[in-house]
Every structure is written in structure tokens, then in C-alpha cells.
Amino acid sequence: MIANRRSAVSLAAAVLCVGLLVLASTSFLQALEPPLALHPDNPHYFLWRGVPTLLITSGEHYGSLMNLDFDYVQYFDELQRNKLNHTRTFSGVYRETATSFDITDNTLSPLPERYICPWARSDTPGYTEGGNKFDLSKWDQAYFDRLRDYMTQAQKRGIVVEMNLFCPMYKDAMWTACPLHPANNINNTPACPREEVYTLKHAALTEIQLAVTRKIVEELRDFDNLYFEICNEPYFGGVTMEWQHRIVDEIVAVEQSFPQRHLISLNIANGRQQVENPHPAVSIFNFHYCVPPDTVAMNYGLNKVIGENETGFRGKDDALYRTEGWDFLIAGGALFNNLDYSFTAPHPDGSFLEYQSPGGGSPELRGQLRILRDFLYEFSFVAMQPDNAVIASIVPELEARAMVEPEKAYAIYLHVPLPQDFPPELLQKTWQVPLTLNLPRGRFQAHWVNTKTGAVDHSETFDHEGGQKQITSPEFVVDIALRIVRH
Numbered sequence: 001m002i003a004n005r006r007s008a009v010s011l012a013a014a015v016l017c018v019g020l021l022v023l024a025s026t027s028f029l030q031a032l033e034p035p036l037a038l039h040p041d042n043p044h045y046f047l048w049r050g051v052p053t054l055l056i057t058s059g060e061h062y063g064s065l066m067n068l069d070f071d072y073v074q075y076f077d078e079l080q081r082n083k084l085n086h087t088r089t090f091s092g093v094y095r096e097t098a099t100s101f102d103i104t105d106n107t108l109s110p111l112p113e114r115y116i117c118p119w120a121r122s123d124t125p126g127y128t129e130g131g132n133k134f135d136l137s138k139w140d141q142a143y144f145d146r147l148r149d150y151m152t153q154a155q156k157r158g159i160v161v162e163m164n165l166f167c168p169m170y171k172d173a174m175w176t177a178c179p180l181h182p183a184n185n186i187n188n189t190p191a192c193p194r195e196e197v198y199t200l201k202h203a204a205l206t207e208i209q210l211a212v213t214r215k216i217v218e219e220l221r222d223f224d225n226l227y228f229e230i231c232n233e234p235y236f237g238g239v240t241m242e243w244q245h246r247i248v249d250e251i252v253a254v255e256q257s258f259p260q261r262h263l264i265s266l267n268i269a270n271g272r273q274q275v276e277n278p279h280p281a282v283s284i285f286n287f288h289y290c291v292p293p294d295t296v297a298m299n300y301g302l303n304k305v306i307g308e309n310e311t312g313f314r315g316k317d318d319a320l321y322r323t324e325g326w327d328f329l330i331a332g333g334a335l336f337n338n339l340d341y342s343f344t345a346p347h348p349d350g351s352f353l354e355y356q357s358p359g360g361g362s363p364e365l366r367g368q369l370r371i372l373r374d375f376l377y378e379f380s381f382v383a384m385q386p387d388n389a390v391i392a393s394i395v396p397e398l399e400a401r402a403m404v405e406p407e408k409a410y411a412i413y414l415h416v417p418l419p420q421d422f423p424p425e426l427l428q429k430t431w432q433v434p435l436t437l438n439l440p441r442g443r444f445q446a447h448w449v450n451t452k453t454g455a456v457d458h459s460e461t462f463d464h465e466g467g468q469k470q471i472t473s474p475e476f477v478v479d480i481a482l483r484i485v486r487h
Contacts, residue, residue: 034049035225035227043283045381052382054336056086057159059338061106062107063095063110064089064343065089065116066090066092066095067110067116069114069346070345072150074348079159082367085158086337087160088161089161089162095110095117095174100173104354104356105347110345118140118215120134134184136185136189154225165229166198167233168194170236178197180208189204189208198243200243210247213254218254221258229264229267230264230266233267235267244266245279263284263305264281264284268285269287272298285307287309289311289314291327293308293327293331296332306333310337311338311339311360317427321360323416323418324336326451326479331386340360342361371452376411379411384409386402386404388402389438390402390410390438390439392438398416412437413480413481414476414480434471434472435472438468439467440466442486442487443462443486444485446460446462447483448474448481449481457476461487
């Protein structure tokens with residue numbers, strides 16, 4: 001009897017050991033899951049989980065992590081429902097106030113006592129936005145628990161997170177609300193003007209910034225759904241490139257011992273700018289408000305990802321940001337994030353439409369961006385490159401753009417230009433236009449795709465002897481897409 005019991009105990013112990021080994025192996029394999037990377041065959045695009053990837057989304061105003069009233073699970077569910085695979089979040093080092101930028105229910109402006117950031121609160125009252133001051137020598141474990149759950153929930157839903165570490169202090173109000181401001185902490189940080197916060201001029205501030213960078217990078221080491229952006233819009237508020245490069249160097253140094261390393265992004269400019277002397281560790285160059293998207297062509301020779309990770313300040317109509325997304329990605333970009341003000345803490349599902357904010361966003365727009373995503377994923381886009389030479393002529397009232405896999409496939413986008421002060425009737429006008437293309441000899445299938453519904457409004461198959469070929473679009477309003485593939 002005793003021997004039998006010993007055998008049973010030994011067997012149970014063996015089973016337990018095997019189980020623990022399996023769990024450990026599973027955790028080890030998950031830790032080694034390659035994170036988001038540049039595609040080895042075409043570094044203008046991403047490779048993620050073994051699949052060529054574009055990052056396309058319509059995301060909230062960056063406060064989903066730091067704002068304790070924001071239900072990020074509902075938010076991620078809404079993105080996933082529309083096959084949108086990206087979000088941008090701020091680390092919590094920077095925050096805004098209730099009046100910042102006239103944004104309705106700004107997620108970057110949490111209510112008093114609902115703001116969480118990497119640093120723990122002290123026992124000393126007096127934080128300008130409510131509650132106790134911060135102790136910059138101590139971490140807030142509740143924040144890092146929330147951060148890891150945030151990343152895990154996004155990971156489960158196939159969503160890549162841009163972790164934006166810092167942001168300039170646009171106005172004095174942002175600086176006086178920041179934990180780094182000497183009035184808000186017990187650590188006697190330098191009393192400097194807001195334009196000097198990110199400049200390397202104040203060693204004590206720089207060391208705090210490096211320490212929080214190290215801590216966040218270490219906490220996120222095992223997540224595959226991540227890249228780091230150093231600073232949002234550093235071209236405002238006195239942020240220096242030397243300081244940005246110092247933060248890049250710190251990320252690189254921390255990740256030297258990691259089995260996998262994450263991509264790093266710099267936010268370059270609003271609109272367009274030629275990137276000069278890029279840091280070799282930077283793989284993503286992000287821009288804001290790219291209408292037209294000529295910054296992609298300006299920087300295509302970098303052989304890195306060019307992204308547009310913020311839109312807005314053009315109005316509220318979906319057509320503005322739908323056309324912006326199509327135009328940017330067909331131009332050769334690999335990342336598009338519409339700034340979507342329909343997501344708020346009371347409406348984390350993106351159902352709020354009565355906002356008065358400097359941009360757009362709606363459930364309908366998110367559905368339209370899913371159509372853009374589906375259209376591009378019909379192609380082997382890694383084998384393509386922007387090439388407008390395929391477009392021989394188009395009516396002068398419209399613009400056309402093309403991505404081409406030579407001899408095989410053509411992604412073409414036609415749209416009405418919508419400048420800042422466009423006449424509103426352009427949003428209702430119906431078009432049916434001829435389009436002349438330069439195509440090689442062969443048999444081709446052409447599908448005209450409705451950018452609002454995803455339906456194929458017209459298809460045709462044709463034989464072509466090579467040279468110019470004219471085809472006519474079906475009727476459309478504002479924009480339409482054309483997929484041509486060799487039959």
C-alpha cells in the first residue's frame with residue numbers, strides 16, 4: 001500500500017514537472033515571438049507574425065493608457081471589429097488639461113484623481129491637477145500593471161501599439177500639469193522654462209527621462225505588438241534632435257541584451273520634410289497632416305517605413321480622412337492613423353458623434369478604412385512600389401495615384417482633391433471619367449471598388465496589345481479605387 005502511494009506521488013510529481021516545463025516552454029516561446037519588424041524583402045513595409053503588414057487605424061487621442069476612466073478593452077474590440085490593427089498611446093509623462101486644443105472629452109485630460117503615470121504619488125498634497133505630488137524616485141506599480149494588461153489586450157486582438165514616450169509642452173499649462181514640473185513633485189526638479197525640458201540642458205531632468213525610458217522598455221521587452229516613438233511633434237516646444245538621439249541611444253542600450261529588439265520611430269514634421277542624417281537605429285519616420293502625401297516620395301530613398309500617424313484640423317467629414325488614408329498608402333506609406341475624436345472615456349466604443357474637436361472620426365469612417373485595408377491586402381504589396389507613370393491621363397479635375405507590381409498588378413486610386421477651403425458641393429458631385437493607362441501586353445481583369453461600401457461597382461476583362469489603354473469608371477462620388485491584375 002505504501003509503495004503504491006509512493007508510486008502515485010512520484011507519478012503526480014512527474015506530471016506536474018512536465019506541466020511546468022510545458023508552461024515554461026510556452027512562455028519562453030512567446031517571449032521569443034519576433035516583434036514588429038521591417039520586411040526583409042521590402043523595408044518600406046512591415047513584417048509581423050510572419051505576414052507582410054500595413055498598420056491602418058482610426059484611433060483615440062492617445063490617453064487610453066493614462067486615463068483610468070478609459071475602457072481600453074472596449075476600444076480594442078471596436079478596432080478589431082473593423083480589422084484595424086494599430087493604436088497610438090502616450091506614456092503618461094505628458095498630459096493635457098480640460099481646455100487644451102478645444103477637444104471634447106479629451107482622453108489626454110483625465111479627471112482629478114483619474115490620471116495614472118509611471119511615477120508613484122508621494123504623501124505630500126499639492127499636485128496642480130488634483131491629489132498628491134509625485135515621487136520621481138519611485139515607480140507606480142499600478143501603472144505598470146495597467147500597461148502590461150493594456151499591451152496584452154491589444155496583443156490578443158492583433159493590434160500594434162505605438163508607445164509614444166514624450167511630448168513637448170505646447171503651452172505653459174501643459175508644463176505646469178506635468179509631473180516633471182518642480183511644483184508637482186517632491187524631488188526638486190529644475191525650475192526651467194517649458195522650452196528647455198527636452199534639451200539636455202538640465203542633467204537632472206535628462207536622467208529622470210532616461211530612467212523612465214529604461215523602465216518602460218524593460219517592462220515591454222516581451223511584447224511583439226510594439227514600437228517606440230521618441231516624442232510626439234518634437235518640432236514644437238524646443239525639443240532638440242540631440243535629446244531625441246540620446247533617448248534613441250538609451251533604448252538601443254537597454255535592448256542590447258534582449259533576444260528581440262523593437263522598432264523605433266521619430267516624428268519628423270507636419271506635412272513634409274526631407275529627412276537628413278537619420279539615426280541608424282530609427283526605422284519608422286512618421287509625419288502628421290500629409291495632404292498631399294509627397295513626403296513619402298521625398299523620403300522613399302531611406303528604405304524605411306514612412307508613416308502618417310496623425311490627421312485632423314481639416315473638418316469633420318469622413319471623406320477628408322478617407323481620401324487622406326487612401327492617398328498616403330497608395331503613395332507608398334505603410335502606416336496610417338486617423339485621429340478619431342469619436343472615442344472618449346464615456347464612449348470607448350467610438351460611438352460619440354456630437355464632439356466639437358479639431359478633426360473627425362466615426363464608426364462609418366472606421367468601416368471605410370477597413371475597405372482600404374482589404375483592398376491593399378488583395379495585392380502582394382511587398383512586391384509593389386509607387387509608380388504614377390502607369391497613369392497616362394486623367395481628367396484635370398481629379399487626381400490619380402498608382403502602386404505597381406510590374407507586369408502583374410496595379411492598384412490605382414482616383415479622387416477629388418479636397419483642399420482646406422473646398423466647396424462643399426464636391427462631396428455630392430457624381431463623376432464618371434475615362435482613365436488612360438500605360439499597360440504591357442496581356443489579358444487583364446479590372447475591378448472598380450467602391451471606397452464607401454467595398455462593393456465592386458464594375459468589372460471587365462480585356463486583352464491588350466501593349467501601350468496606352470483607356471477604360472471608363474462607373475459613377476462615383478469623391479473617390480474610387482481600381483484593381484487591375486494580369487488574368
